[in-house]
Amino acid sequence: MIDNGSLRSAGNNLDPWFSLYAQRTAGLAASEVRALFAVASRPEVVSLAGGMPYVSALPEDLVVGAMDRVMREQGPVALQYGSGQGVPLLREQITDVMALEGISASADDVIVTTGSQHALELFAKLFLDPGDLVLAEGPSYVTALVIFKSYQADVDHVPMDEYGLIPDALREHIANARAVGRRIKFLYTIPSFHNPAGVTLTWERRLEILEICRENGILVLEDNPYGLLYFGQKPPAAMRSVDEEGVVYLGTFSKTLAPGLRVGWALAPHAIREKLILANEAAVLSPSSFTQLVVSQYLGEADWRGQIDTFRGVYRERKETMISALEEHLPELSWTNPNGGFYVWLTLPESLDSKAMLPRAVTELVAYTPGTAFYANGDGAQNIRLSFCYPTPESIRVGVRRLANVINGELDLLNTFAGTGRLRAQRVSAETFPPSDLR
Amino acid sequence: MTDFERLNVLVLAGGLSHERDVSLRSGRRVADGLSAHGHRVTMHEPDAMLLAAIRELEPDVVWPALHGASGENGALRALLTTAGVPFVGADAEAARLAWLKPVAKTVVSRAGVQTPSSVTLPTETFRELGAVSVLEALGDVLAAPLVVKPAEGGSAQGVTFVDDIADLPRALVNAYTYNDVALIERRVTGIEVAVTVLDTGAGPVALPAVEIVPRNGVYSFEARYNAGETSFYTPARLTDAATEKVAAAAITAHEALGLRHLSRVDLIVDPDGVPWFLEANVLPGLTETSLVPLAIEAAGFDLGAVYAGLAERAIRDAATFVE
Numbered sequence: 001m002i003d004n005g006s007l008r009s010a011g012n013n014l015d016p017w018f019s020l021y022a023q024r025t026a027g028l029a030a031s032e033v034r035a036l037f038a039v040a041s042r043p044e045v046v047s048l049a050g051g052m053p054y055v056s057a058l059p060e061d062l063v064v065g066a067m068d069r070v071m072r073e074q075g076p077v078a079l080q081y082g083s084g085q086g087v088p089l090l091r092e093q094i095t096d097v098m099a100l101e102g103i104s105a106s107a108d109d110v111i112v113t114t115g116s117q118h119a120l121e122l123f124a125k126l127f128l129d130p131g132d133l134v135l136a137e138g139p140s141y142v143t144a145l146v147i148f149k150s151y152q153a154d155v156d157h158v159p160m161d162e163y164g165l166i167p168d169a170l171r172e173h174i175a176n177a178r179a180v181g182r183r184i185k186f187l188y189t190i191p192s193f194h195n196p197a198g199v200t201l202t203w204e205r206r207l208e209i210l211e212i213c214r215e216n217g218i219l220v221l222e223d224n225p226y227g228l229l230y231f232g233q234k235p236p237a238a239m240r241s242v243d244e245e246g247v248v249y250l251g252t253f254s255k256t257l258a259p260g261l262r263v264g265w266a267l268a269p270h271a272i273r274e275k276l277i278l279a280n281e282a283a284v285l286s287p288s289s290f291t292q293l294v295v296s297q298y299l300g301e302a303d304w305r306g307q308i309d310t311f312r313g314v315y316r317e318r319k320e321t322m323i324s325a326l327e328e329h330l331p332e333l334s335w336t337n338p339n340g341g342f343y344v345w346l347t348l349p350e351s352l353d354s355k356a357m358l359p360r361a362v363t364e365l366v367a368y369t370p371g372t373a374f375y376a377n378g379d380g381a382q383n384i385r386l387s388f389c390y391p392t393p394e395s396i397r398v399g400v401r402r403l404a405n406v407i408n409g410e411l412d413l414l415n416t417f418a419g420t421g422r423l424r425a426q427r428v429s430a431e432t433f434p435p436s437d438l439r
Numbered sequence: 440m441t442d443f444e445r446l447n448v449l450v451l452a453g454g455l456s457h458e459r460d461v462s463l464r465s466g467r468r469v470a471d472g473l474s475a476h477g478h479r480v481t482m483h484e485p486d487a488m489l490l491a492a493i494r495e496l497e498p499d500v501v502w503p504a505l506h507g508a509s510g511e512n513g514a515l516r517a518l519l520t521t522a523g524v525p526f527v528g529a530d531a532e533a534a535r536l537a538w539l540k541p542v543a544k545t546v547v548s549r550a551g552v553q554t555p556s557s558v559t560l561p562t563e564t565f566r567e568l569g570a571v572s573v574l575e576a577l578g579d580v581l582a583a584p585l586v587v588k589p590a591e592g593g594s595a596q597g598v599t600f601v602d603d604i605a606d607l608p609r610a611l612v613n614a615y616t617y618n619d620v621a622l623i624e625r626r627v628t629g630i631e632v633a634v635t636v637l638d639t640g641a642g643p644v645a646l647p648a649v650e651i652v653p654r655n656g657v658y659s660f661e662a663r664y665n666a667g668e669t670s671f672y673t674p675a676r677l678t679d680a681a682t683e684k685v686a687a688a689a690i691t692a693h694e695a696l697g698l699r700h701l702s703r704v705d706l707i708v709d710p711d712g713v714p715w716f717l718e719a720n721v722l723p724g725l726t727e728t729s730l731v732p733l734a735i736e737a738a739g740f741d742l743g744a745v746y747a748g749l750a751e752r753a754i755r756d757a758a759t760f761v762e
Contacts, residue, residue, distance in 0.1 A: 011652065011670035014728050018667030029668075032596060032660035038460035042486070045455070359597065359616045362457055413615055416562065417570045420608040 024130075024150050033370070036358050040367040046399030049367040051195065051342050052390040055258050057314045058307065063258065066297035074293055082289040084281035086112025086265070090296040094265050097299075098251060101227050102237025105244075105267050111276045112287050116225060116252035116264030121147050122279045123221060123248060123266065127185045128153040133177055136188040137165050139345075139374030139383070141195045141223065144188055148376070153185070155376035162336070164201030165189060167208040174216050186219040192235040193226040193341025196374050196385035200339060203236035210243050220247045225255050226341035228308050231316040233339060245269050253295055255342075256308050261291040315342065321393040322386060325400035330407065335386075342389040345371075349411060353381040356425040357410045364409075366402035381425065441499050443751055446478045449498035451515075453484040456507030457596050457617060461664070465725035466504035468732070472743030473502070473750070485509055493524060500750045501526040504725060506593055511721040512538045525757035527749045529721045533697035537719045540590050540622050543696060547716045550695035552688045554716040555707075557624040559590060562615050570608070577623065578604060584626040587611055589618035593720060595660050600626065624717075629709040631658060632675045634689035635723070635734035636702045639748040640755070643693050645686035646734040648706075650675030666728050673737035681712035688714040699756070700749050703731055 040047040070078050085091070091107035098105055113119040120143075128134070130152035136144065138157025148155050156177060159169045170187070177184055187209070191201035201209070213220050222239045240249035252264035268276055280287070298304060322344055323337055336345045348354060354370035361368060371383025386403075388396055417423055450473070452466020453459055470480045483492050485505060493501070501524050509515045517531035529537065537543050541559040548554045558577065565573050585601040587610035597617035599610035607623075614621035635646040650672035653662040662668045677685065689704040696702075696719055703723035706714040723731045735745050 011672050012733070013654075013667050013670045015666035029661060030664045032594075035460040035594075035660065035664070036457060038463065039455055039457075042453075042455055042459075042484075356613065356616060359457055362455075363617075365455070410616070413562065413612055416565050417608045417612060420570045420574050421605045423609050423612060425609065425613075 024152050027146070027149055033355060033358060036362050037367060039362050039365075042365075045362075045365045045367055046391055046395050046402060047367040048386045048388070048391065048396070048399045048403070049369045050390055051387050053255050053259055053342075054311070054314055054318075054390055055260070057310055058258060062298060062302045062307070063294070066294045066301065069301075070290065070293045070297050078290040078293045080289055082286040082292070084286050085277045086110065086287055087289065087292040087296055090263075090292050090299075091265075093296060093299045094251065097228075097256075098238070098240075098249070098267065101224065102241035103249065103267070104241070109267055109270065109273050111266045111268065111273060111280060112292055113264050113266060113280060114284060114287050115254055115259070115262045116223065116250040116266070117143060118262075118280075118283070118287075119250050119264055119266035119276070120144055120221075120223065122276050122283065123250075124148060124151050124153075125279055126272070126275050127219070131183070132185045133182040134185055134188055135170070135173060135177075135218070137190065137194065137197070139196055139371060139380055140188065140376075141190060142369075142373045144223070145374070145376050148188075154182075156182075157375060157377065157379065160194070160197055160199060162199055164191060164194070164199050164205055165209060167205055167212060170209060170212055174212070174218070184216070184218055186221050187213055188221045188223065189239075190223045190225075191239060192224055193229065193338050193343075195226070195341065196343050196369070196371075196383075197345045198336040198338030198341060198343045199345075200235050206236055206239050207242070210239055210246065214243075214246055221250070222247050223250045225250075225252045228256055229312055229315055229342075230340035231312060231319065231338075235340065240267060248272060256304070256311065257295060257298065261295060262288065263291050263295045312340075315340075315389055318388040318391070318393055318396060319344070321396045322388040322400065325397045329400050329404035333407075342387050344386045344388065346384040346386055348382050348384065348407065350382060351414050351423070352407065352410055353425040354384045355381060357406060360409055361403070361406045364402045364406050366399045366406065368403065441754055443754075444477060446473075446499045446747070446750055446754075447496065448473050448478050448480050448750055449493065449496055449501045450480055450482045451485055451489070451501060451503040451505050451510070452482055453486075454505050454508065454510055456505075456510065457592060458506035458594050461594055461724055461726060462504060462506045462510065464727070465506065465722075465729070468725050468727065468742070469502055469504045469746050472746045475743045476747045478747060478750070485515060490518070490522070493522065498524065500524075500753050502746070502750055503528060503722060506722060506724065507591075511593075512591065523757075525753045527753045528700050529696075529698045529702070533699070534721045537696045537698060537702070537721045538591055540588065540718050541620075543692075543719055544622075544716065546695050547692045547719070550691050552691050552695075552716045553713055555586075555625040555627045557622055559620060559622050561620045563619075565611075574607065577607075581623060581625070584628075585610075586624045586626045587614050588622050588624070589614045590620035590622050591618050594663060594724070595658060598659075600657060627707045627709055627715045629707045629715075630675060630677065632677075632685055632706050632708060632714075633723075633730040633734070634685060634704045634706065635731045636689050636693040636698070636704060637735075637745065637749075638700055639745070639752045643690050645689045646738045647674035648677065648682065648685050648689075649673045649730045649733050649737070650677075651730070663724070664726065664728055669728075671730070671733055673733050675708075677708060678712060681708055681714075684708075684712060685714045688716060692716055692719050700752055701731070 091110040128151035132153040240247040249267040334347045369385040371380030450470045513531035513534035519526045544554045589597040597614045631651040632648040652670045692704045703720040705717040
């Protein structure tokens with residue numbers, strides 16, 4: 001049937017450069033799951049997916065005032081290129097912020113970056129070669145996993161429990177990796193109010209994990225975006241507070257001020273710091289002078305500690321609303337009950353697959369992030385990350401009620417087909433992460 | 440008096456369907472094409488503000504670049520008809536027929552076009568009669584390879600190819616997660632083609648068939664919307680005889696369903712050159728990687744000119760209807 005004798009058309013794959021992309025871009029593709037997240041932007045949909053801070057709790061005049069003064073008093077500097085390490089005064093002020101978490105540091109060791117996300121990217125660029133191994137909690141922050149993959153490194157997920165990363169499991173994973181000749185580059189950890197698990201690493205475990213890493217020559221990358229957003233008791237001091245040489249610390253103003261400013265930082269030992277500065281310059285020349293100066297002005301003039309208290313109050317109320325709604329609508333399930341941060345980690349009945357269930361959630365006008373997004377190996381199908389940071393308490397109640405309909409509907413469907421054959425969805429390690437504004 | 444050189448066009452895109460993302464991309468492309476031809480374009484979501492926006496904007500024509508649910512199932516089209524607003528594409532009744540895949544298969548089959556044998560089952564059937572016994576009964580009449588798809592929807596969402604009958608239950612669950620009715624269809628192997636049917640005034644014309652060759656063998660969502668993942672041959676690599684049959688089948692399907700202005704008919708051409716109807720799309724994808732723009736360009740037409748021509752045609756049709 002094919003007219004082999006006279007092919008009248010040539011194939012067109014719509015991308016003439018397709019064969020030229022670097023191998024590390026293999027995961028950069030549109031997917032059905034990502035497309036489903038598009039409805040989350042509609043107001044009818046309750047999005048429990050995005051980790052967006054509730055910036056409306058930030059008095060507008062505080063930010064506008066800071067911007068106004070920056071432009072009036074330092075306009076030419078704010079609009080000019082700046083230092084690759086960041087504005088010196090802001091770096092001094094960042095040491096004050098870190099002091100709240102027990103860290104004593106010199107401003108010389110701080111590098112300002114375009115959000116801490118960029119610090120994470122620069123750090124990965126410095127340390128990862130193809131085939132390297134990164135240790136991370138299981139589950140772990142979705143965009144960190146994306147970065148590690150983009151540098152063609154593998155991630156070995158170390159289990160957690162309610163007290164955070166399990167030290168004995170860490171020892172075991174290190175030993176197993178070394179036994180098969182894997183090169184471990186660093187441990188990536190979010191010790192306080194973990195994203196997505198919501199749990200906090202105890203002080204005793206922080207010390208034990210640092211000791212394990214020291215013994216094994218493993219660098220620790222401590223990512224701490226949520227540490228100041230506690231609801232009751234403060235979390236333990238940062239791991240960096242007791243280890244200056246073995247820990248690179250990442251911080252951000254995205255959660256305590258506003259993510260749109262894109263100001264974060266890394267605190268690193270001298271040699272790493274120097275390379276981070278050079279890498280930062282290579283990537284962006286300098287982080288935004290304007291937003292750095294706005295943050296600096298804000299820290300210098302506003303009651304920023306009081307503002308963080310305000311955020312804590314907002315998020316505490318929302319977290320309590322979410323827990324209460326879960327108790328009411330999904331009492332048979334289990335979840336973490338965080339003492340800070342943005343996220344609750346929900347565990348579904350074993351038969352359910354959170355990714356496969358997502359289309360039903362779209363129909364019910366509720367969005368969540370499937371647990372598979374937080375594992376590099378396809379695990380997490382039985383989990384869902386629920387964010388309580390952005391929706392109002394009323395929306396959270398509506399969203400959890402709709403989520404219960406989704407879960408019960410899917411359970412009902414699976415029960416209908418029980419005993420008929422293979423019902424488990426295909427396990428994939430393909431990208432199921434949401435777009436960047438929903439992470 | 441309508442100024443056909445500078446139409447006031449309201450492009451609808453987005454919505455709450457599973458295909459929202461695709462619709463937004465299609466809508467932007469349509470809007471760009473119309474703007475490039477000098478028309479005034481406003482983009483709008485089908486939301487609570489839409490009907491008020493229509494009253495305020497008083498568009499000459501609505502161009503619904505909506506995929507899925509209200510955009511293709513006839514609901515919005517019925518409202519636009521009631522409001523007396525001209526719009527591009529099928530009317531509500533035809534949209535309903537085409538949107539429901541099992542119904543479309545029946546209509547097109549009665550018009551003489553082959554379509555793969557299939558069974559359509561709602562979830563209730565499995566609940567009432569017991570899934571084990573229903574699947575046993577199906578096993579007597581259906582053999583792999585099969586395709587299981589939601590009875591409504593597009594972009595291959597919820598579609599599973601079943602090569603081993605043991606995978607049928609999971610495939611059904613996949614489909615039912617999108618929609619309460621599933622179509623279980625015998626999988627015809629052959630050349631996968633899509634035929635764009637265009638009618639800007641002189642009757643429906645089949646544009647060159649686009650042959651679809653996915654890199655990984657399956658024209659999945661990922662193969663549809665990632666450039667490079669699928670190769671397209673336009674016109675399809677068919678014999679002249681098969682090419683004619685494919686075009687005729689597409690026109691027959693378009694007319695049998697009562698579609699107008701624009702549609703895309705998806706077919707498989709078997710090794711004997713026989714085209715098998717799979718489905719017709721009321722508002723086919725118009726994104727950068729979609730099939731209709733490929734066909735339009737292969738036919739030597741300018742995309743924007745065609746989109747504008749369809750808008751003009753919709754206005755003239757509405758005027759004829761009123762008279």
